[in-house]
Amino acid sequence: MLRVLVSKPDSRPIKLLLEDGETFDGYSFGRLPxxxxxxxxxxxxxxxxxxxxxxxxxxxxxxxxxxxxLLGNYGVPDYLKDSDGIIESFESDRIQVSGVxxxxxxxxxxxxxxxxxLSQWMAQEGIPGIEGIDTRELTLRLQRNxxxxxxxxxxLSETRSSLSQAEDYSRIxxxxxxxxxxxxxxxxxxxGRVALIDCGVKLNIVRSLVNRxxxxxxxxxDSNFEEVSSIRPDGAVFSNGPGDPKTCVAAVELAxxxxxxxxxxxxxCLGTQIIAxxxxxxxxxxKYGHRGQNKPCVDLRTGKCLVTSQNHGYSVLEESLEKTAxxxxxxxxxxxxxxxxxxxxxxxxxxxxxxxxxPGPIDAKYVFDIFLDLIRKNN
Numbered sequence: 310m311l312r313v314l315v316s317k318p319d320s321r322p323i324k325l326l327l328e329d330g331e332t333f334d335g336y337s338f339g340r341l342p343x344x345x346x347x348x349x350x351x352x353x354x355x356x357x358x359x360x361x362x363x364x365x366x367x368x369x370x371x372x373x374x375x376x377x378x379l380l381g382n383y384g385v386p387d388y389l390k391d392s393d394g395i396i397e398s399f400e401s402d403r404i405q406v407s408g409v410x411x412x413x414x415x416x417x418x419x420x421x422x423x424x425x426x427l428s429q430w431m432a433q434e435g436i437p438g439i440e441g442i443d444t445r446e447l448t449l450r451l452q453r454n455x456x457x458x459x460x461x462x463x464x465l466s467e468t469r470s471s472l473s474q475a476e477d478y479s480r481i482x483x484x485x486x487x488x489x490x491x492x493x494x495x496x497x498x499x500x501g502r503v504a505l506i507d508c509g510v511k512l513n514i515v516r517s518l519v520n521r522x523x524x525x526x527x528x529x530x531d532s533n534f535e536e537v538s539s540i541r542p543d544g545a546v547f548s549n550g551p552g553d554p555k556t557c558v559a560a561v562e563l564a565x566x567x568x569x570x571x572x573x574x575x576x577x578c579l580g581t582q583i584i585a586x587x588x589x590x591x592x593x594x595x596k597y598g599h600r601g602q603n604k605p606c607v608d609l610r611t612g613k614c615l616v617t618s619q620n621h622g623y624s625v626l627e628e629s630l631e632k633t634a635x636x637x638x639x640x641x642x643x644x645x646x647x648x649x650x651x652x653x654x655x656x657x658x659x660x661x662x663x664x665x666x667x668p669g670p671i672d673a674k675y676v677f678d679i680f681l682d683l684i685r686k687n688n
Contacts, residue, residue: 321336342461344462349456350456357602361513372406376448395512408461412442480556488550491529499523503526504528504544506545506580508547508549508550510527511665513666530550544572549620565588576660577659578661585625598621599662601619606641615639616669618667
């Protein structure tokens with residue numbers, strides 16, 4: 310069993326309550342929850358990368374449990390931008406999770422870029438956390454029973470009441486919370502212009518495209534085909550994002566129109582599910598999802614196995630591909646679920662994992678190069 314911590318001077322006893330009735334005792338860090346904090350409880354198996362994970366919009370509406378027992382040991386840097394105007398070290402401009410679940414949180418971080426502790430950063434952004442619980446026990450429970458709604462707070466009775474009235478995660482549309490509200494542009498047009506449909510995009514996707522000489526024009530998730538085609542894009546990218554893909558109706562319709570127009574298209578994570586739905590395939594919710602930086606995927610064209618960074622709770626139903634022009638490109642080496650698709654008649658590819666990583670290995674970065682080749686061949 311993992312070591313359970315004692316309270317720190319500025320923390321308070323709080324309780325984590327799962328939808329199945331299980332409770333965990335812990336202590337607060339970050340912002341003290343004056344009222345119960347509610348979200349879908351999920352776990353991430355990565356050993357590093359908490360600044361990127363916590364700012365990943367795909368975690369919006371979730372209580373994120375880190376399985377690695379020590380969190381915050383290299384602190385948190387400031388929000389700084391690179392030469393292209395893209396924020397470094399983070400995947401968006403704020404923490405996206407509803408709350409954080411940890412075993413032990415360091416109050417004495419060590420890193421030359423660190424300007425604050427994890428707890429200080431979370432308090433500044435109004436995000437509560439619970440530490441001191443056995444995260445291994447919690448993870449095993451979520452693996453056995455599946456991810457579920459959860460809440461933590463100072464009063465168990467109040468927490469139980471709030472959780473019983475909470476809306477289920479899969480019924481909530483999160484896109485308005487995480488998508489851009491206006492068109493934004495990054496990079497120059499040396500190798501083409503791409504429309505990036507922002508369903509909750511990670512910033513390193515933008516950076517990966519800009520680094521390949523592409524001008525990236527970011528559109529809100531509910532943009533229509535006329536708005537996107539007005540910039541005469543050489544390609545289109547459908548981003549990652551939170552929630553059930555079937556609730557993202559506008560992006561699914563847009564993907565259908567873009568693919569029908571033979572505009573080279575790349576889907577990443579949620580983008581894969583959106584593309585699949587647009588072509589008549591189906592999706593389903595995984596029991597406990599794939600979240601971490603150590604997920605093995607096999608490229609069916611080469612037979613090579615990649616170590617990938619992932620964060621998703623839904624997947625494409627393989628049997629539903631039979632009535633489409635989509636064929637599997639990658640499969641998960643553990644559970645054999647679909648991890649990538651290729652359209653046999655249109656210039657369209659997608660991956661369920663994150664080729665941009667951040668955090669994680671960069672085995673799959675060649676996906677962006679393949680997309681760039683599609684753009685060049687189409688011009």
